[in-house]
Amino acid sequence: MNLEFSPEEIAFREEVRAFIEENYPEELKGFGSREDLTRDQFLAWHKVLGKKGWSAPAWPEKYGGTGWTSTQRYIWSEENARVDAMMPLPFGVSMVGPVIYTFGDDEQKARYLPKILSGEEWWCQGYSEPGAGSDLASLKTTAVRDGDHYVINGQKTWTTLAQHADWGFFLCRTDPDAKKPQEGISFILVDMTTPGIEVRPIITIDGGHEVNEVWLTNVRVPVENRVGEENQGWTYAKFLLAHERSGIAGVARSKRGIERLRNIASTEVLDGEPLINDDSFARKISQLEIDLTALEFTELRTLARESEGKGPGPESSILKVKGTEIQQRLTELTLEAVGTYGAPDYRGFPEDGSNEFPIGPDYAHHSAPTYFNFRKTSIYGGSNEIQRNIITKMILGL
Amino acid sequence: MDFNFTEEQTMIRDSLARLIREQYDFETRMGVVNSESGWRPEMWAQFAELGLFMAPFSEDDGGLGGGPIDAMVVMEEFGKGLVVEPFVPSVVCGGGFLKHAGSAAQKEEHLQAIMGGASTFAFAYAEPRGRYNLADLETTAKKDGAGYVLNGHKAVVIGAPWADKLIVTARTGGDRRDAGGISVFIVDKDADGVTTRDYPTVDGRRASEVYLENVSVGADALIGGEGEGLPLIEQVVDEAIAATCAEAVGAMGVAHQMTVEYSRQRKQFGTPIGKFQVLQHRMVDMFMEHEQSISMTYMATLKLGEDEVERKKAASAAKVRIGQSGRFVGQESIQIHGGMGMTEELAVGHYFKRLTMIDSEFGNVDHHMRRYTQLSATDLKAAAE
Numbered sequence: 001m002n003l004e005f006s007p008e009e010i011a012f013r014e015e016v017r018a019f020i021e022e023n024y025p026e027e028l029k030g031f032g033s034r035e036d037l038t039r040d041q042f043l044a045w046h047k048v049l050g051k052k053g054w055s056a057p058a059w060p061e062k063y064g065g066t067g068w069t070s071t072q073r074y075i076w077s078e079e080n081a082r083v084d085a086m087m088p089l090p091f092g093v094s095m096v097g098p099v100i101y102t103f104g105d106d107e108q109k110a111r112y113l114p115k116i117l118s119g120e121e122w123w124c125q126g127y128s129e130p131g132a133g134s135d136l137a138s139l140k141t142t143a144v145r146d147g148d149h150y151v152i153n154g155q156k157t158w159t160t161l162a163q164h165a166d167w168g169f170f171l172c173r174t175d176p177d178a179k180k181p182q183e184g185i186s187f188i189l190v191d192m193t194t195p196g197i198e199v200r201p202i203i204t205i206d207g208g209h210e211v212n213e214v215w216l217t218n219v220r221v222p223v224e225n226r227v228g229e230e231n232q233g234w235t236y237a238k239f240l241l242a243h244e245r246s247g248i249a250g251v252a253r254s255k256r257g258i259e260r261l262r263n264i265a266s267t268e269v270l271d272g273e274p275l276i277n278d279d280s281f282a283r284k285i286s287q288l289e290i291d292l293t294a295l296e297f298t299e300l301r302t303l304a305r306e307s308e309g310k311g312p313g314p315e316s317s318i319l320k321v322k323g324t325e326i327q328q329r330l331t332e333l334t335l336e337a338v339g340t341y342g343a344p345d346y347r348g349f350p351e352d353g354s355n356e357f358p359i360g361p362d363y364a365h366h367s368a369p370t371y372f373n374f375r376k377t378s379i380y381g382g383s384n385e386i387q388r389n390i391i392t393k394m395i396l397g398l
Numbered sequence: 399m400d401f402n403f404t405e406e407q408t409m410i411r412d413s414l415a416r417l418i419r420e421q422y423d424f425e426t427r428m429g430v431v432n433s434e435s436g437w438r439p440e441m442w443a444q445f446a447e448l449g450l451f452m453a454p455f456s457e458d459d460g461g462l463g464g465g466p467i468d469a470m471v472v473m474e475e476f477g478k479g480l481v482v483e484p485f486v487p488s489v490v491c492g493g494g495f496l497k498h499a500g501s502a503a504q505k506e507e508h509l510q511a512i513m514g515g516a517s518t519f520a521f522a523y524a525e526p527r528g529r530y531n532l533a534d535l536e537t538t539a540k541k542d543g544a545g546y547v548l549n550g551h552k553a554v555v556i557g558a559p560w561a562d563k564l565i566v567t568a569r570t571g572g573d574r575r576d577a578g579g580i581s582v583f584i585v586d587k588d589a590d591g592v593t594t595r596d597y598p599t600v601d602g603r604r605a606s607e608v609y610l611e612n613v614s615v616g617a618d619a620l621i622g623g624e625g626e627g628l629p630l631i632e633q634v635v636d637e638a639i640a641a642t643c644a645e646a647v648g649a650m651g652v653a654h655q656m657t658v659e660y661s662r663q664r665k666q667f668g669t670p671i672g673k674f675q676v677l678q679h680r681m682v683d684m685f686m687e688h689e690q691s692i693s694m695t696y697m698a699t700l701k702l703g704e705d706e707v708e709r710k711k712a713a714s715a716a717k718v719r720i721g722q723s724g725r726f727v728g729q730e731s732i733q734i735h736g737g738m739g740m741t742e743e744l745a746v747g748h749y750f751k752r753l754t755m756i757d758s759e760f761g762n763v764d765h766h767m768r769r770y771t772q773l774s775a776t777d778l779k780a781a782a783e
Contacts, residue, residue: 001400001401001402001403001467001696001699001700002399002400002700003399003700003701004399005399009399070399071399074399262774262778266778276775276778277775279771282771282774282775283767283768283771285771285774286718286767286770286771286774287718287767289715289774290715290718290719290770291690291719293694293697293715293719294690294691294693294694294697294719295690295693296693296697297693297694297696297697298689298690298692298693300399300401300693301401301692301693301696304399304400304401304402315689318686318689318690321686322686322690385679388678388679388682388683389675389678391682391685391686392675392678392679392681392682395685396658396672396678396681396682396685397658398658398661398662398672398673398678398681
């Protein structure tokens, strides 16, 4: 056991740091992982990485992964967090990509994977429905076979950034008579320009348009767009969720967030002193940082197990629960740190083209909306209560 | 980066686990804890025979070439078995001082004896009014010819009733709480002027109040430089913290397992209580606390060799997290066991008691939160300059 980086790993860190410094898009600097970027902004870094062959480090090399070790991947995410990089969105790279290369046929792999890697095609996730949230298996959207097509009818919701999506992966019921709700579901890839699809925005409490309703009315999709076996979609859906969870800890980003929080607390003033000198506030930051350290080493242990060929298992649920708790606490403390300047609503000020928000310090502008927005993290990807159910069943065996 | 154990470490773990399973079951342990001496010297000798006491020391020092990871492996197993014998006081602390600062002669005399199990050390650092501040010392050591004369009162010295040697921290100069002027001595427990009041602790161990009254020691009793002891003490205490965290990890894991098992057996309202989601989620939280504690123990252990600030922050972070996790896991173990958890006859309560006491060893959550916060402020200032 040791924490040392080998000379190769140190050289690797220098290489990726130099690459990021030279190539990270100028226009994105300082934006972080904001939700209100344009499509081109979201994709800018992804496209650079696609050209370099670095957009999906976790994929097997034969499908376009980098072949990096878990330590290299750790270094990679640390270096990206240093510049607060807008990383490739998870829907293609972390979600549908692994499902396609694991369960898809050769034609599907050839058709979809390259464009996921390059950032040319944008994916969205058609899982949740108005009546199927945590109880995902109760979904009602149907896909009925009609010759060599499926005809899809139903409604999906909470579909993140579907307004930009070229493709969606949808869970649909293909056997309404199956004995258990988990049976009779298929995993189908849908071209979002197909007639019968309507994307309607949902405005969330932070004022942003990030999620959508997706209405599907007699949407005809070729049967060859089904991944894997008919009625076996639940297996692929669960596989995808485990993959999604393993990247969800967000350790490097939270570290950067704590650094930013410390800077804010060093700038804000309480009784003529920097806020960070206030013992009770400083200890809140300490607690957060300590909890993050615990998460970081839990993730490193998980990655080490994975690099021995054990895929992400139910323990990735810990990363999801703890990772999101920390992200939420970070946004909460950041809002607390900015004090009253958390109140002005930046959306209430007219765009004057200068990109300057007129009220209060820069770091305060997004603190409240970000805090509001991050309440989602313990709800999405299988709510944290669902994660606890998974651990109960898979690890405690109760 | 590597999170694998070496073959030797795995071997130590397996053979120690077997020994504890075969000879340290709960009933046997309770018999020993309630016996007059409170420990088993013959068990201690068996631990020595396994090579546990040699494992963490370099081959140059006559050890097996391991380090803190080996101590971590040992202490996790000790934690699982609620072993009372004093590995941390004698091997991690006593051996640690000698390893870092002992002269060749001191190592020859004392470290060999520790590694062979012939000599047992206890670490007399705390004082009645010092709380967790390692520098807050009223014990004095006055120069007397070539040697020193020690006076003072050391509090709750764990394992002292079983020890033949004490490591004593004392002031050779400076004012109370000064960082400078602290020295570290090896004192024979049967030296003239040393008296002890021995007593059991609430978690099944034995400790002493140690009174030093004009205790004369030679120059060869001093470990490290005179007046320069604090950095050494902090290093050794951080190592003791890492080892104690490993013990907590072992104890937490067992308490959690016992609780899950109990929830499977115990029926109320016609169903095993483990079927109730409110209890399931709490047991998941216990599981997560345990996992995070494993991670923190690895982290603190692996960072013991790093620069001072990094090492101290790591040790304090681990001690905070483990103090909090240990409390949570301990309390919830009792709660989910219900009335049975309150009984002396069930093992789970003894795990709870040990976990409770671990928090106050080498500084509790508040102490280490404060230390961590102060060190972070130092970091921030350094970065600004």
